[in-house]
Amino acid sequence: MNTFDSIIIGAGPAGLKAADTLANFNRKVLLIDTDAKIGGKLNLWDRLFPDFSSSQELLNQLSKNINNENVTLKLNTNIISIKNNDNHWMATDSNGNTFYATTMIIATGFDVFDAHRKEEYGYGIYKNVITSVDLEKILSGEVSIETPSKVAFIQCVGSRDEKVGNNFCSKNCCICAVKQTIELKEKFPLTDIYCFYMDLRMFGQSYEELYRRSQQDYGVNFVRGRVSEISPTMDNKVVLKAEDTLLSRPLKLTADLVVLMVGMEASKGTKILGNQLNINNTDGFVKSTDRYLSDSETTLKGLFVTGTSKRQMSIPETMNDAVNAAVIVNNFLNTL
Amino acid sequence: MHKRYWNNYQKEIAEDHYFYARSCIRQTFFSGSETAFLKMMTDELGKDIFDDSRQHTCTGIGYHSDIIPLETISTVIARLFSLMTEMGYENFVPSCITSFGILTEITELWHHRPDLLEKTRELLYKATKREFNVPKNIAHPCDIIYKFREDLKKNMKYQLVNKDTGEPLKIVEHIGCHYAKAFPDRGVGGAEFPHVLVGMIESWGGSVIDYPERRHCCGFGFRNYLVQANRGYSLSNSNKKLESMAPYEPDFIVANCPGCTMFLDRWQYTVAEMEGITYDKHGHGIPVLTYEEMAGLLLGYNPWELGLQIHQIQCEPLLDKIGIAYSPEDKYKDAYGKQLFPPQKPNNLIV
Amino acid sequence: MDKKNLILKKLDEDVRFHEALSACMNCGICTAICPAAEFYKYDPRAICNIVQMGNVDEIEDLLKSDTIWYCGQCMSCKTRCPRGNTPGMLITVLRKVSQELGYFTESEKGRQQFAIEQIVGKNIVNFGYCVHPDIVEPFMHPEQGPVWKWFRKNIESVAPRFGAVYHQEKAGALRKVDDNSIDEIRRIFEVSGGNELFDTIEKFSEQKASEYHQNADHDYLMKVYTDNSGEHSK
Numbered sequence A: 001m002n003t004f005d006s007i008i009i010g011a012g013p014a015g016l017k018a019a020d021t022l023a024n025f026n027r028k029v030l031l032i033d034t035d036a037k038i039g040g041k042l043n044l045w046d047r048l049f050p051d052f053s054s055s056q057e058l059l060n061q062l063s064k065n066i067n068n069e070n071v072t073l074k075l076n077t078n079i080i081s082i083k084n085n086d087n088h089w090m091a092t093d094s095n096g097n098t099f100y101a102t103t104m105i106i107a108t109g110f111d112v113f114d115a116h117r118k119e120e121y122g123y124g125i126y127k128n129v130i131t132s133v134d135l136e137k138i139l140s141g142e143v144s145i146e147t148p149s150k151v152a153f154i155q156c157v158g159s160r161d162e163k164v165g166n167n168f169c170s171k172n173c174c175i176c177a178v179k180q181t182i183e184l185k186e187k188f189p190l191t192d193i194y195c196f197y198m199d200l201r202m203f204g205q206s207y208e209e210l211y212r213r214s215q216q217d218y219g220v221n222f223v224r225g226r227v228s229e230i231s232p233t234m235d236n237k238v239v240l241k242a243e244d245t246l247l248s249r250p251l252k253l254t255a256d257l258v259v260l261m262v263g264m265e266a267s268k269g270t271k272i273l274g275n276q277l278n279i280n281n282t283d284g285f286v287k288s289t290d291r292y293l294s295d296s297e298t299t300l301k302g303l304f305v306t307g308t309s310k311r312q313m314s315i316p317e318t319m320n321d322a323v324n325a326a327v328i329v330n331n332f333l334n335t336l
Numbered sequence B: 001m002h003k004r005y006w007n008n009y010q011k012e013i014a015e016d017h018y019f020y021a022r023s024c025i026r027q028t029f030f031s032g033s034e035t036a037f038l039k040m041m042t043d044e045l046g047k048d049i050f051d052d053s054r055q056h057t058c059t060g061i062g063y064h065s066d067i068i069p070l071e072t073i074s075t076v077i078a079r080l081f082s083l084m085t086e087m088g089y090e091n092f093v094p095s096c097i098t099s100f101g102i103l104t105e106i107t108e109l110w111h112h113r114p115d116l117l118e119k120t121r122e123l124l125y126k127a128t129k130r131e132f133n134v135p136k137n138i139a140h141p142c143d144i145i146y147k148f149r150e151d152l153k154k155n156m157k158y159q160l161v162n163k164d165t166g167e168p169l170k171i172v173e174h175i176g177c178h179y180a181k182a183f184p185d186r187g188v189g190g191a192e193f194p195h196v197l198v199g200m201i202e203s204w205g206g207s208v209i210d211y212p213e214r215r216h217c218c219g220f221g222f223r224n225y226l227v228q229a230n231r232g233y234s235l236s237n238s239n240k241k242l243e244s245m246a247p248y249e250p251d252f253i254v255a256n257c258p259g260c261t262m263f264l265d266r267w268q269y270t271v272a273e274m275e276g277i278t279y280d281k282h283g284h285g286i287p288v289l290t291y292e293e294m295a296g297l298l299l300g301y302n303p304w305e306l307g308l309q310i311h312q313i314q315c316e317p318l319l320d321k322i323g324i325a326y327s328p329e330d331k332y333k334d335a336y337g338k339q340l341f342p343p344q345k346p347n348n349l350i351v
Numbered sequence C: 001m002d003k004k005n006l007i008l009k010k011l012d013e014d015v016r017f018h019e020a021l022s023a024c025m026n027c028g029i030c031t032a033i034c035p036a037a038e039f040y041k042y043d044p045r046a047i048c049n050i051v052q053m054g055n056v057d058e059i060e061d062l063l064k065s066d067t068i069w070y071c072g073q074c075m076s077c078k079t080r081c082p083r084g085n086t087p088g089m090l091i092t093v094l095r096k097v098s099q100e101l102g103y104f105t106e107s108e109k110g111r112q113q114f115a116i117e118q119i120v121g122k123n124i125v126n127f128g129y130c131v132h133p134d135i136v137e138p139f140m141h142p143e144q145g146p147v148w149k150w151f152r153k154n155i156e157s158v159a160p161r162f163g164a165v166y167h168q169e170k171a172g173a174l175r176k177v178d179d180n181s182i183d184e185i186r187r188i189f190e191v192s193g194g195n196e197l198f199d200t201i202e203k204f205s206e207q208k209a210s211e212y213h214q215n216a217d218h219d220y221l222m223k224v225y226t227d228n229s230g231e232h233s234k
């Protein structure tokens, strides 16, 4: 029988950091991910807000930290069920393999909102409508495009929207947009950039300063109004319709490129496991026992949760949360 | 690539046995279309559809111009439902898009507020001693034609293809706002990429144009047309659409709402007369058809019995493009074969 | 009840009011695609905001203004609102209250209700149609063009070509709606508040007409039907 102190499901920033921390406590950890490589959604981003540090460097560091005999890494493994049996946790994958541990940590994270669902924005239909994730490939140089003369960023795509069933704010897309506008401006200094927002949520340290720089040093234009629809033009551009709510005036903007700032939904894995164990909120994220006092615990003994499988978090928040979860798990193991 | 995004997710559309409710606007401007629809249903498809002589307006245009209270329109509709119930039908087919929208809205309201349904029953009974069942299925005639588009195709003599070039005709489809904008799940394909007309066009050989103002309202705007002082609204919104589609050089426009069909036709004439502008290259304007007219033409129905001569934008260039046979001499004959003096020619628009 | 409470009560009483507006976040998505905002000095977002702020004086001003009469009732706003609101339906309720309190005669666009009631309203209860060729008079509708004139002139002998049964009492397009059905429609209007609304519109219009030293008759109708200060559009 494969027995571990803890099984961590999900090898994104949360899972990696939790594994690293538990390993430092000399706990035996099994770290599982359905992907072929570690890093989860960190792989989607090139540089990180607000300091433009490299995601790959961070990932390399995280990877180094788990490279020790206490951590067993299992990739390409899709956990489809979790059960508790006599104070032991079992995780079964789609091939029928079962893994056993004293504790289990859900770190299954988030999925990027599928922009196709917002039909009126024409993602997947008009080739110049892309998502913030697609843009990262352009910014990293992996995909090259001709210099666009006008680019529009659209905030809150798939967030704060009853129509797609997501009432929440995804928290990170505002600052991510600011980061991306600056990077795009650095790449294409002559490009005009318009950012359509409803509220700019600059909640983190130095975010507001970055927003100011994007305006002051890079001339990014911020328009307060949510985009209603995007349609094609004769010359292969797209036109956006919004209201400039500060002027009370409908406006149309023709752009060569539109970037949809897609939000963060509970990932498919988070939803499946949360549902199975009956520990999820209505929005699909996993519910901790108490947001203030026991934010890593779930209602099930020995089952813990960390990172964006709980709610939207930035990367530093996620990793801090993972350290916290690991400490709590270690304490729990000490009591047995 | 167009095919990929007009979703053909289905709503429920009854198979047979329909109660037909005529549209004030459609019968006023396109009575040939209503006749053609009934003919397609019975002669081409062998369906049972009933046309009650005691039917009347749903008052929808009055409701949307705010002179009819909710309770009144609910009860008037209830009378239509009571005729349907009395004749033994359960599937209601309103010819008008405004009606379709109203019926959807009110039956939805009754669903959430059974007390309001009860109240309507009381009012109808008090006024007329009538009772009614809420229809099992409400579908617009365009839904039904969409559903049976492949069956109709078997009987069609023509296709939506340019007979000289063999190319599919380029068609603008205009969906009336009240078809699916309020209740997207009640329209075939939803509100953003409704498939109901696209499905017909693509099955019958044509291609569809996607253009910037595709979803924009035709500009009817109820009180904004009904009152002369407001018609600038209507004109300007229609033109916004027409201007936006013109560069794509559509062969024709097809609409599922009779109001839209009429406005897009008449405002082209108005602009041509006021400003000398037409939205095609040759000065004829872009023909605007009802979906019944589009289907009827392909089935080989006589264009002059469909009523194409009472559109202001004339259809002959389109008929020639498809290769539809017609008799020019018969165009302005009356029902008894008498040759009438033709309508006056506009100054700018070529007819 | 004082006027202020009356306005709020009347709004609150309408089932459509709460359906139309729960909580607006002022995003402007509705205004972005609104055909009325495109043409008029009109902003459905701003209207939602005024109503949700609940300042009765401002709401009263709104009820007396041209603003609420600009909407074209296309319901495009309903499709998109990320909060599930329907500004177009909010407008319906505001217009209803404006008529019930007689505020509609305070604005040029509001006064037009008299013409609509006389033309469409009377047509419904007299003939059973909202629209019928008989009321689309070419002289009031120049945009209908020469073909419409031709059709109207020859309607009796041309309409049958399209399968219509113009003015006949049998099933078909343009039939005469039978007397029994008309009677039933009238009784429905009697019991369901339809007549009451007509009377209200007429009563307040009569009052307004007298300010112009007119009766609410054909002249007043033509006045409200054609008056255009030119101040409405963008």
Ligand code: SF4
Residues within 6 Å of the ligand: A155, A156, A157, A159, A160, A168, A169, A170, A171, A172, A173, A174, A175, A199, A200, A201, A261, A263
């Ligand atoms: S973070 Fe900004 S863009 Fe993202 S959902 Fe919240 S408000 Fe919208």
Ligand code: SF4
Residues within 6 Å of the ligand: C023, C024, C025, C026, C027, C028, C029, C030, C031, C044, C045, C048, C080, C081, C082, C083, C084, C085, C086, C087
């Ligand atoms: S779309 Fe909805 S939330 Fe946005 S401004 Fe309009 S009513 Fe308010």
Ligand code: SF4
Residues within 6 Å of the ligand: C030, C033, C034, C035, C036, C037, C044, C070, C071, C072, C073, C074, C075, C076, C077, C078, C087, C088, C089, C091
């Ligand atoms: S219903 Fe009225 S407010 Fe809504 S989009 Fe149409 S015209 Fe504008």
